[in-house]
Amino acid sequence: MRWEITATPAERAAITQAAYHAGLPIGAAMAQLAEGVRPNQRADWRIGIDALMRCAGLLEEIADAVAAAEDESAGADLAASLDRIGMEIALIARPWLRREKNAS
Numbered sequence: 001m002r003w004e005i006t007a008t009p010a011e012r013a014a015i016t017q018a019a020y021h022a023g024l025p026i027g028a029a030m031a032q033l034a035e036g037v038r039p040n041q042r043a044d045w046r047i048g049i050d051a052l053m054r055c056a057g058l059l060e061e062i063a064d065a066v067a068a069a070e071d072e073s074a075g076a077d078l079a080a081s082l083d084r085i086g087m088e089i090a091l092i093a094r095p096w097l098r099r100e101k102n103a104s
Helices: 009-022 026-034 045-068 074-103
Strands: none
Touching (some): 045 074
16 A cells, blocks of 8 residues: 655655664554554565675676677667576566565
């Protein structure tokens, strides 16, 4: 379920920052605060960040390969690399997406 709240830009920034530091989506952090629970950082947050940084590195490698590519056959290899990165990002996001789906 999607809700809208009214917040000043400063409040919005504070909420976003608190959720980020807790390693939670904004909705999950707000729900915990509403229940009187201080948002706890997820144990797997660092693992997710590390995996996303690996993805960023792979994207940089692909960008370099595209810039250096001289023939069209390299396109298929680059597309496969992009698919692999997309799957890794989906795997990283799955726990957060599942938690958000169960919360609604």
